Amino acid sequence: MDSSPRPADAWRLQGPYVAARPPSSLSFSLACRRLAAALAFVPMLAFGQPSVDAELAATREMVRFVPGEALRRLGGIEAAARRAPVATRAEFLFLYSDAFRRAGDPRQALALADELVGHGRSQGNDTVLAKGELARSYALTALNDLPGAHVAAFESERRAAGIADIALRVQTIITAGQAFQEQGNYPAALPKFQAAVDLARTIEDDQVPLSMALNGLVLLLTDMRQYDKGWEVQAESMALAKRMRSRGRQAIALLSEYGLAMDSAQYDRARAALLETLKVVRQLGARQMEAATLANLADSYLKDREYPRAADYAQQAVAAATAVNETKYLAVARINLGQAYLNMGRVAEGRQQFEAGLALYEKGRNLPQLQVVLAEYGNALERAGDYRNAISAYHRERAISNELFAAQRQKAMLELQHKYDTEKKQRQIEALRQENRVKGAELDNRRLQQRIWWLLAVVFALAAVIVGLLYRKVRQANAQLEVKNLELKQQSTLDPLTSLYNRRHFQDFMRTHALAERRQQAAAGDELVGALFLLDVDHFKHINDSHGHAAGDAVLKTIAAGLRDTLRETDMIVRWGGEEFLAFLPAVPRCGLDEVARRILRGVSSQAIAYGDKTLRVNVSVGFAPYPLAPGGTPLSWERAVNLVDMALYMAKSHGRNRAYGIHGFNGLERTTLEAIEQDLEGAWRNGFVDMAVVQDEAAAAEAQSAPVAELPGMAA
Incomplete structure (x- = not known):
């Protein structure tokens, strides 16, 4: 099972590797966001706060790779940072929120992000508000509230549109593009990333925004399956990371290369990128990235049916994820270890590892991912000859499928009801307008009767014509309403794809x-x-x-x-x-x-x-x-x-x-x-x-x- 670490941290758990599909674009997007948030903003030094600003600058990269140590250091300067000027306090709250999120406490991260937004509103400062909305977007994404995360991302871009901080503007544009990408709206996402790249090229003294924009563009092109263009941008992104002499940037570029290679079915290149990533993240001491990379290596060897090597990497991933208390990667590692054991004939151990991984998914209520894993579990048990438990796994998967189907059906019915209510309100408004027009005509007729009696016959004739037209319009409206009702009834009883x-x-x-x-x-x-x-x-x-x-x-x-x-x-x-x-x-x-x-x-x-x-x-x-x-x-x-x-x-x-x-x-x-x-x-x-x-x-x-x-x-x- 592919855990697919992403360049900025929110490496979401992916479905089983089947046909060289890389991890979803959503994981790529969220990851880019988080790294950019940790690296993009150059703190505005405040007079009288040199030690706080220096500590924030030293902690920025640490937040990305070793969030536990970053939390300790940021906690040590919290009192001084909260008394600091506006820009320094804003930078502290942003990094503190990001560190809590990466350390596995998204609710505390959201509380700090809300505090940052309130700080920006009280100061009337769009730069601080843009940072606060970015932090809220990252925290809401970690809490699986994607609609709320997208609203915050778009608000962040709007707030940053007129500020002088170009690096922050680049980051907000990237984040808005990633929100469109997560919605599957690629035509809207592509211009955002291109605009971010163009704007980042104007920054002469900081290459980080350009690195983030190029990396985000690679991920989007991968999702759009424009592999030739993706490899061109990836080459520029990797060359830039090497020029920057930043191991973190090289690790991020290598992860993008892994995703692009997997999606374009270049499996040897994907594995080479993973092995190089493992070397770099171990040098950095980034244990979370190490756990995810080891899980992906296990998945790679599972695909090639090298089950002993897959089991070895999965065991290393279990140890690494346990060391940093990362349940996401621990679940993936245990699923991969269970796969390896089942294919090696160690059925009891394989079932034990699979059930342990499933328990983590059930605890997080990630139903779509749990459905995929259960299907994978059933297939593995069937191949191992354990048909009774395979059937049980299939039934568990079917129950979740039915639950998801019911939720989707309810959503579709609510959408249809909303559409019907909207049309009904429009018809009522039109009827009221028509009624007002009729009343106006009647008033005009009365005035004409009082002033010009000799035109009474003409007025009656005109009124009869108007009534006839109105009656005709009412009949037409009723006919259209009947057609709409028949269409709604048909939509509620027929499947739109097969017409069954x-x-x-x-x-x-x-x-x-x-x-x-x-x-x-x-x-x-x-x-x-x-x-x-x-x-x-x-x-x-x-x-x-x-x-x-x-x-x-x-x-x-x-x-x-x-x-x-x-x-x-x-x-x-x-x-x-x-x-x-x-x-x-x-x-x-x-x-x-x-x-x-x-x-x-x-x-x-x-x-x-x-x-x-x-x-x-x-x-x-x-x-x-x-x-x-x-x-x-x-x-x-x-x-x-x-x-x-x-x-x-x-x-x-x-x-x-x-x-x-x-x-x-x-x-x-x-x-x-x-x-x-x-x-x-x-x-x-x-x-x-x-x-x-x-x-x-x-x-x-x-x-x-x-x-x-x-x-x-x-x-x-």
Whole structure:
């Protein structure tokens, strides 16, 4: 797992290394910010404070690399610094906040940043306010409040726009560019970084702002995948760091080179950059950077399947992270150590390290990262042959996926509601304006009636025309409102990518129609039943990582179209979430369930998906069962039925993929319980309590093996 240290400190934990993707641009951006904050500002010496200013100057680099020692030294001058003039006190509060943040106390860092902002407001000093907003942006980022961090970054740039401190202006422009970069708004971010580089070149006596601007531009170009331009800027950044004879700047440039090399698939160059970084940060005594670099080296050797060396570097990373109490890097190091142990056959030790790393992620409630790590854990256990724990890991990952999906769905609904409310308010305003116009017309008519009686007939005619136009406009407004309501209803029930029904529509349907469906099937007898089929695209993550998310979207849309052709118009097809699809067949012969599963497998695997100059083929794993399921004569709720089908799907995953596992019925329930079956479906099947079918499409599998298709990384797993 890649921890990817970044040039300024907030090296966020990244997902598992799969297809040479470097750590996210967000981590790069945050890192650049923090180093720049520690290095960019030259203190304004205050008369009568030479010792405080000298200590601040000596501590500036220390904040970046050894924040614990910096906190001790800054604490020793706190009383004197708080009595110092405005500029000296501002520099002290800025460095003190940064040191607390880097030492792992972002809340104290935010409190000091707020104090710095208050100090700037009380003095009416835009320079101090710009520093304070920068410090708030860094602290809020460490607290995972990115929206608040972005607001502070933009406010910092606004405050610094007219000040004389060019180095501070460069830093605020960089930070604003990084905020756009974190939002994925690259067209807005690129001009910011270019402006920062141009402005930094005008500073003759300080090369630090130019170094920061060049490094930030490298990170942005890496995220934009403009690798040729990225290497050009990286060469200038490295040459500048060497001219400055600064080990810290060289370490930062090496880390940018590592990220760029990883993203452009130059793995040997990336590892060489990491090894050189390790040498430099050890000379600097920067233990946090050392821990992150060791974790990345372990990940590099995991990728090359050199598991003993990966375990050695991971153990060193655990020791380094423990020494500085860095839970972020400790979690990554333990995950990498668990990977190495599992691949070396040391399953118990591997599980112990993985669980220790997962506990750190769960403590921090980093759900997206925890989902990625659990998927990685399940794959590692599956490769090690520990299928029971692999299935457990998959279920834990699925629970988090459902939680994230629900949050995203709620956000989308709130956005739709906000849009509807806005349009409703606009319509109300327009109606009020129209009403005022009507009232004005009526007043004018009364005046005309009082003054010119002989034009009364003309006035009535004009009023009739106006009323007719108004009536026509009202009808048009009502028609437009009806269209908008239909559009909102469609958006709330259909998945925007595949145009299939979404999970919410299916849940509403089952709540409304489940009882009616059961009565219809009871009347039809035992020959016709309902059925649930749950599909999951095999190795879908590899498609996204190897060919990009656009290729993944093309695969999902093609599968959706194929399911429409394979199934009947009366069957409900649902995008269940991510790469999962659910099909509900209201009436199908009980003896034909296996054939439906075989048609689905064959229909998906036989499709050739054209993407760019490549042809992709994918398979799915399927779990299915008749519906309603009635063990012991008591029908299960549709939720429990879907859960059993999901367990059958994961059995298909764990037994080789590209196959279907179907539940036909239950046996010997007097010797077990339904809860026990739900806990361990595979064990229940092997003990004879569950009647299950295994369906494979042998013809499609043979054709897929002989067809010349694009190779996906890790498909053999």
